[in-house]
Amino acid sequence: MLSFVILAVLLIAGSIGVVSLKQPVHAALSLVASLMTLAIVYISLEAHFLAGIQVIVYAGAIMVLFLFVIMLLNVQEQKENKFAWMKPAAYIVGALTAIGLVANILQSPTPALNAELIDTIIAGGTAEGVAQVLFNQFVLGFQLVGVLLLTGIVGATSLVQRKAEIAKIEEDLANA
Amino acid sequence: MIDINWVVFAPALSLIIAASVSLLITVFKKNTKLSAIISLIAVAVAAAFNLQLFLNRAEGVQSSFGLEYLADTPALGFNFVILIATALAILISYDYLEKRNLDQIEYYPLMLLSASGALVMVAAGGMITLILGLEIMSLAVYVLAAWKQDSPASEEAGMKYFLLGAFASAFLIYGIAMLFGATGSFNYAAIAASVSSDGFDKIFYAVLASILILVGLGFKTAMFPFHQWAPDVYTGAPMPVTAFMSMVVKTAAFAALFRIAASFLLDMPSFISQILLIMIALTMIVGNMGGLVQTSLKRMLAFSAVAHAGYLGLALFAAKTVGIQAAVWYLTAYVIMNAGAFAVLSLIVDENDQADSLDDIAGLAKTHPALATAFSIFLFSLAGFPLFAGFIGKILVFQAAIENGYVLVAIIGIITSLVAVVYYLRPVIVMYFKNTDNKITIQPSMATTIVIAVAAIVTVLLGILPGWWYGLFEMGQRIVAAG
Numbered sequence: 001m002l003s004f005v006i007l008a009v010l011l012i013a014g015s016i017g018v019v020s021l022k023q024p025v026h027a028a029l030s031l032v033a034s035l036m037t038l039a040i041v042y043i044s045l046e047a048h049f050l051a052g053i054q055v056i057v058y059a060g061a062i063m064v065l066f067l068f069v070i071m072l073l074n075v076q077e078q079k080e081n082k083f084a085w086m087k088p089a090a091y092i093v094g095a096l097t098a099i100g101l102v103a104n105i106l107q108s109p110t111p112a113l114n115a116e117l118i119d120t121i122i123a124g125g126t127a128e129g130v131a132q133v134l135f136n137q138f139v140l141g142f143q144l145v146g147v148l149l150l151t152g153i154v155g156a157t158s159l160v161q162r163k164a165e166i167a168k169i170e171e172d173l174a175n176a
Numbered sequence: 177m178i179d180i181n182w183v184v185f186a187p188a189l190s191l192i193i194a195a196s197v198s199l200l201i202t203v204f205k206k207n208t209k210l211s212a213i214i215s216l217i218a219v220a221v222a223a224a225f226n227l228q229l230f231l232n233r234a235e236g237v238q239s240s241f242g243l244e245y246l247a248d249t250p251a252l253g254f255n256f257v258i259l260i261a262t263a264l265a266i267l268i269s270y271d272y273l274e275k276r277n278l279d280q281i282e283y284y285p286l287m288l289l290s291a292s293g294a295l296v297m298v299a300a301g302g303m304i305t306l307i308l309g310l311e312i313m314s315l316a317v318y319v320l321a322a323w324k325q326d327s328p329a330s331e332e333a334g335m336k337y338f339l340l341g342a343f344a345s346a347f348l349i350y351g352i353a354m355l356f357g358a359t360g361s362f363n364y365a366a367i368a369a370s371v372s373s374d375g376f377d378k379i380f381y382a383v384l385a386s387i388l389i390l391v392g393l394g395f396k397t398a399m400f401p402f403h404q405w406a407p408d409v410y411t412g413a414p415m416p417v418t419a420f421m422s423m424v425v426k427t428a429a430f431a432a433l434f435r436i437a438a439s440f441l442l443d444m445p446s447f448i449s450q451i452l453l454i455m456i457a458l459t460m461i462v463g464n465m466g467g468l469v470q471t472s473l474k475r476m477l478a479f480s481a482v483a484h485a486g487y488l489g490l491a492l493f494a495a496k497t498v499g500i501q502a503a504v505w506y507l508t509a510y511v512i513m514n515a516g517a518f519a520v521l522s523l524i525v526d527e528n529d530q531a532d533s534l535d536d537i538a539g540l541a542k543t544h545p546a547l548a549t550a551f552s553i554f555l556f557s558l559a560g561f562p563l564f565a566g567f568i569g570k571i572l573v574f575q576a577a578i579e580n581g582y583v584l585v586a587i588i589g590i591i592t593s594l595v596a597v598v599y600y601l602r603p604v605i606v607m608y609f610k611n612t613d614n615k616i617t618i619q620p621s622m623a624t625t626i627v628i629a630v631a632a633i634v635t636v637l638l639g640i641l642p643g644w645w646y647g648l649f650e651m652g653q654r655i656v657a658a659g
Contacts, residue, residue, distance in 0.1 A: 136178045137178065138304065139180075140245055141244075141304045144309065144312065147289065148311050150196070150289070151293075152315055154285060155282070158282035158283075158319065159322065162280060166325065166326070
């Protein structure tokens with residue numbers, strides 16, 4: 001319980017950092033912190049596979065992309081905010097969502113926890129548990145995602161490659 | 177372990193394999209025509225597998241991956257339509273691409289991948305398979321719509337289709353998630369069982385999910401009010417891609433819609449049927465009214481595609497009885513006459529797909545009488561004149577709607593198809609009776625000529641002898657595979 005409280009505080013602190021820090025790079029690093037904390041929460045729930053994926057995919061690949069984009073575009077602190085009108089709306093929506101969530105938690109009956117129930121709930125988080133579902137029930141979907149990625153790669157390559165060819169022809173014409 | 181029956185999956189698989197193989201071959205030998213021939217062979221192989229499955233259909237529902245992938249009579253019927261449409265689109269592309277310097281090697285593999293996605297959508301027995309098939313199909317078509325990169329209209333078409341399509345997919349996925357929350361399953365049979373069970377208390381979420389799913393699939397079928405993208409995208413995309421979109425994407429999206437309607441959509445509170453009714457009525461009205469004011473023939477056919485989505489929608493109300501049979505017939509006729517019309521246009525238009533106004537085809541009957549005759553046959557059939565395929569198709573869908581008590585919307589359909597005669601016949605009158613001395617230059621193409629000839633003959637044959645093709649897809653009540 002103590003470990004959960006510590007992790008929860010760290011997670012919330014990280015998330016607040018993401019939305020409140022002014023420097024985009026700092027905000028992104030704060031997001032890394034909260035994603036890593038979430039991975040630890042997964043480990044404490046015995047979902048080792050999910051924790052590993054969380055680190056590799058979110059804290060690893062996606063965050064690197066974020067940082068790359070921020071550094072490539074060289075995003076500076078914004079002086080005038082074009083979306084100032086959105087601020088009150090965002091506060092209201094956020095507050096309403098929070099109230100709704102809390103109300104929902106308070107209303108729904110808490111099931112009496114026993115060791116057996118906990119075991120069944122957390123059974124799916126290991127690599128074996130995920131593989132059982134992914135390679136049995138959803139094996140077709142798993143394969144089709146591969147076809148989908150192939151389609152995306154072929155499509156993107158054909159569009160971009162041709163643009164490069166056209167640019168090269170134009171360059172040659174200009175030089176001639 | 178889950179049961180995997182590869183034969184059931186073979187039609188889609190042969191297209192995927194052929195796409196990969198032709199991509200690999202064209203890396204070493206940049207020959208788009210070779211790729212086209214491989215694609216045609218793949219479509220023939222897929223059709224052969226489909227025929228094999230079709231001949232075995234009496235042995236009960238053939239499925240694979242635990243009811244996630246079905247090869248029942250509706251799926252096999254729609255598969256035939258998609259494969260015919262893909263073959264016709266490949267033939268229309270054959271010379272068209274080369275003449276316009278669009279013969280990049282990725283064209284045919286993308287078309288095959290798109291068609292395989294369509295086959296997956298048609299055969300899907302569950303929501304996860306459906307959405308993946310839809311995305312495979314759409315992703316390839318987004319790229320194909322933007323194929324002509326030096327033309328702003330084509331780039332706009334690709335971009336517009338991509339952004340709006342992603343938006344519509346989001347609606348569909350949201351609906352699927354909500355339906356999963358309400359029923360606890362992704363599988364149609366399980367969802368249907370859950371929704372119609374006595375103790376079902378999450379009707380609100382199921383209704384909300386149905387509306388969201390209707391929005392998502394309504395976009396792909398170009399039904400009002402989600403049709404706005406259609407005229408621009410159809411006009412901007414290269415002609416064979418427009419033909420492919422209006423045939424394959426529409427067939428697959430309708431097949432999915434029919435299966436969903438038969439599984440649970442029609443069992444929802446009547447409120448959902450009312451929404452569907454209004455959508456269909458307005459689709460017919462808007463599509464045909466839009467067609468009336470067009471001067472560009474390609475754009476006119478785009479509005480005609482919207483209107484035909486409305487007519488097909490009429491059969492949705494009979495999805496549990498004769499609706500799917502009627503829809504397979506209608507889509508066969510629609511695919512063939514539409515492919516013919518687009519094939520004729522692809523010969524007439526200039527390099528940039530322009531010069532397809534009414535004035536540009538004036539006097540076509542004098543210079544190219546055979547072409548003018550074929551185009552007239554397609555237009556008569558699209559308008560629904562007796563003796564042509566389109567007429568029987570319309571009769572079938574109107575009958576399906578009336579038998580299920582939707583008389584008013586069927587009357588709207590009949591009235592709008594009378595209005596539609598005006599814009600379908602205008603090109604015919606211009607071709608035959610307008611005196612002009614403009615010289616029409618057509619771009620000869622063997623492959624496209626074959627499409628036009630075959631389509632013209634089949635349009636007439638289906639109109640005269642509609643029975644056998646209709647009888648083949650007799651399916652009785654067995655539409656949702658029971659677990």
